[in-house]
Every structure is written in C-alpha cells, then in structure tokens.
Amino acid sequence: MLVSNPFLQVTKMSRTLSTRLVRGNVMAAACPSREILRHLTSRWGVLVLIALLSGTRRFSDLRRTIGGVSERMLAQTLQWLEQDSMLNRRDYNTVPPHVEYSLTSLGREAAQKVQQLADWLEVKLPAILDARGSVTTGVNNT
Amino acid sequence: MLVSNPFLQVTKMSRTLSTRLVRGNVMAAACPSREILRHLTSRWGVLVLIALLSGTRRFSDLRRTIGGVSERMLAQTLQWLEQDSMLNRRDYNTVPPHVEYSLTSLGREAAQKVQQLADWLEVKLPAILDARGSVTTGVNNT
DNA sequence: TTACTTTTTGTAAGTACTTACAAAAATGTT
DNA sequence: AACATTTTTGTAAGTACTTACAAAAAGTAA
Numbered sequence: 227m228l229v230s231n232p233f234l235q236v237t238k239m240s241r242t243l244s245t246r247l248v249r250g251n252v253m254a255a256a257c258p259s260r261e262i263l264r265h266l267t268s269r270w271g272v273l274v275l276i277a278l279l280s281g282t283r284r285f286s287d288l289r290r291t292i293g294g295v296s297e298r299m300l301a302q303t304l305q306w307l308e309q310d311s312m313l314n315r316r317d318y319n320t321v322p323p324h325v326e327y328s329l330t331s332l333g334r335e336a337a338q339k340v341q342q343l344a345d346w347l348e349v350k351l352p353a354i355l356d357a358r359g360s361v362t363t364g365v366n367n368t
Numbered sequence: 369m370l371v372s373n374p375f376l377q378v379t380k381m382s383r384t385l386s387t388r389l390v391r392g393n394v395m396a397a398a399c400p401s402r403e404i405l406r407h408l409t410s411r412w413g414v415l416v417l418i419a420l421l422s423g424t425r426r427f428s429d430l431r432r433t434i435g436g437v438s439e440r441m442l443a444q445t446l447q448w449l450e451q452d453s454m455l456n457r458r459d460y461n462t463v464p465p466h467v468e469y470s471l472t473s474l475g476r477e478a479a480q481k482v483q484q485l486a487d488w489l490e491v492k493l494p495a496i497l498d499a500r501g502s503v504t505t506g507v508n509n510t
Numbered sequence: 511t512t513a514c515t516t517t518t519t520g521t522a523a524g525t526a527c528t529t530a531c532a533a534a535a536a537t538g539t540t
Numbered sequence: 541a542a543c544a545t546t547t548t549t550g551t552a553a554g555t556a557c558t559t560a561c562a563a564a565a566a567g568t569a570a
Contacts, residue, residue, distance in 0.1 A: 426516085426517090427516070427517055427518085428516065428517080439517080439518080439519095440518090440519085443517080443518060443519080459517090462516090463515090463516085463517095464514090464515045464516035464517070465515095465516045465517040465518075466516070466517085467516080467517060467518090
C-alpha cells in the first residue's frame with residue numbers, strides 16, 4: 227500500500243524508530259509547503275521577489291517599481307516573505323523610517339525560479355493573446 | 369525619456385509607423401501579462417499545471433490528485449487556464465459526462481517552470497521550516 | 511423503478527484579499 | 541510654526557476567492 231500515491235514522497239528514514247520525512251508534498255492539503263507556495267506565488271509576492279533580484283531596495287522604491295501595489299499589500303507581502311526566510315529586513319531605526327529589503331540566499335533561489343516563469347510569460351505573451359483573439363499592439367501599457 | 373523605466377521593454381519595431389511592442393511587462397499594472405500570471409500562479413492553477421504534466425487527466429482524477437480542491441474551484445481554474453491556451457479540454461459529449469484535460473505545448477512550458485519552483489520548494493521545505501523554528505517531522509501530511 | 515455514474519453550474523454564506531484614507535514617529539526645511 | 545520626509549498599522553468598505561450543497565443530463569446496473 228506504500229507509495230500508492232505518486233505524490234507522496236518519502237525519500238529518507240531517520241535512524242530512530244519514527245519515520246522522518248525529508249521533503250514536502252504540494253499535492254497534500256495539509257503540507258506546510260502549501261502555505262509557503264501561496265506566499266511565493268501570491269499576486270504581489272511574485273513581483274516583490276523579481277524586483278529584489280536586482281539588489282537591496284527600500285519600501286517606497288519597491289512600491290514605485292511594482293505598478294499598482296498598495297502600501298498595505300506591499301507591507302503584508304514583505305512580512306509573509308520575511309517570515310518564510312525569503313528576505314532580510316534591515317531597519318535603521320530612524321525617523322522618518324529607513325528600511326531596506328534584500329533577498330536571502332533561499333529567497334534568491336526562489337526568485338530565480340519565479341523570474342524564469344515571468345520572463346517566459348513576457349516573451350510568450352503576444353502568442354497567448356493571439357490565441358485568445360486579442361491584438362498584440364499596446365501590450366506594454368503603463 | 370524612453371526606456372527610463374528598466375522594466376519597459378521595447379525590443380522590436382514594426383515596419384509601420386506605429387510602435388509595436390513585442391513582449392509583456394509584469395511590473396506594469398495594466399499589462400495583460402498580469403492577469404495570465406495570476407492564473408498560472410493561482411492557488412489551484414499551480415497544482416493543476418503540475419498534475420497535468422504527467423499526462424491527460426479527467427476532472428475527478430485531478431480532483432483526487434489535488435488535495436483540498438473543491439469541484440467549484442477546480443472547474444473555475446480549468447476554465448482560466450483553458451482561456452489562456454494553457455490546456456485543451458476534450459468533451460466526449462456523453463452522459464454521464466466524460467471530459468479530458470491535457471496541456472497545450474504552451475501549457476507544458478509554463479507547467480515546467482511552475483514545477484521547478486514547486487520541486488525546489490519541496491526539497492527546501494525542511495530548511496525553511498527550521499529557519500522558522502518549526503519541526504520537520506510529519507511534513508508529508510495527507 | 512431506484513440508484514449510480516461524471517462534470518458543470520447555481521445559490522448562499524463565509525473567508526481572504528485589496529483598496530483608500532488617516533494616523534504616527536523625530537528631524538530637517540521654509 | 542507649518543510642512544515634508546518614510547514606513548507601518550488601524551479602520552472601514554469593497555471585491556474576489558472559496559466552500560458546502562443541491563441540481564441537472566441520459567444511460568447502466570440492481
């Protein structure tokens with residue numbers, strides 16, 4: 227009955243009596259990977275990760291870069307990603323506030339994966355819109 | 369003033385007088401890529417794409433594979449992805465219904481990118497949870 | 511005839527996300 | 541003194557996502 231589900235991946239056992247599972251399974255509803263995946267692929271999370279790939283940035287800087295994000299959601303998203311150890315938050319404790327955000331090594335890896343998807347999408351966008359029956363002119367709206 | 373924004377990517381001009389933009393820009397709020405990115409990275413969209421990487425599947429089959437998804441949301445997500453030309457829907461027009469879903473070549477490319485992120489996450493999950501201060505036992509909850 | 515099959519949609523209700531707006535801090539500028 | 545600066549949080553209100561549940565189609569099995 228073991229491994230009847232192809233998504234249930236038990237790759238290693240601990241030396242103790244108890245089974246130790248060493249990797250997540252996004253197909254399992256209760257797996258913690260689900261929550262983190264939601265953060266990484268959230269509407270603004272994706273864009274924050276990509277924006278931070280170019281280096282350390284301040285809050286307002288990110289807000290200017292990421293078109294359409296509100297202060298509220300940017301703050302929210304940054305907190306999610308910080309809690310998941312995807313980014314570092316450096317607070318200079320000054321007034322007015324000066325806070326810098328940068329990717330952790332973990333975050334950089336995630337950001338690269340996300341960036342590859344976004345980059346692919348940007349390139350394929352005209353083809354996708356064509357297939358949809360839309361026009362390809364004016365794609366770059368600001 | 370052109371190209372003052374590093375995310376505004378104009379890579380080609382048409383032969384006519386009008387400017388023809390040939391790739392999207394996810395950082396621009398009004399760019400159509402935004403909507404498609406949301407579909408690809410949506411809570412269930414990610415999992416549908418990954419599940420379909422293993423081949424053609426029926427509705428209930430997908431529902432069983434993707435833990436926690438409701439019929440309503442699975443149907444909704446499948447429609448989004450179908451409209452974006454990411455998957456084909458083959459209806460046998462029988463009663464009871466028999467419908468098969470499979471990735472288009474476009475969808476397969478997107479799914480692979482998404483899968484790489486999910487795969488990375490599954491492997492890194494224990495490290496992420498450790499950094500969070502949680503335990504790594506029982507990660508594979510079903 | 512009654513039950514079961516599969517997929518999709520409608521409804522109602524609930525949760526989560528998102529926005530707009532105001533507020534706060536301590537210092538520098540006009 | 542009045543104002544701008546930067547980041548975050550609170551509130552209230554609105555939109556979008558999500559669930560649970562019932563319904564429908566037309567045959568087949570009991």
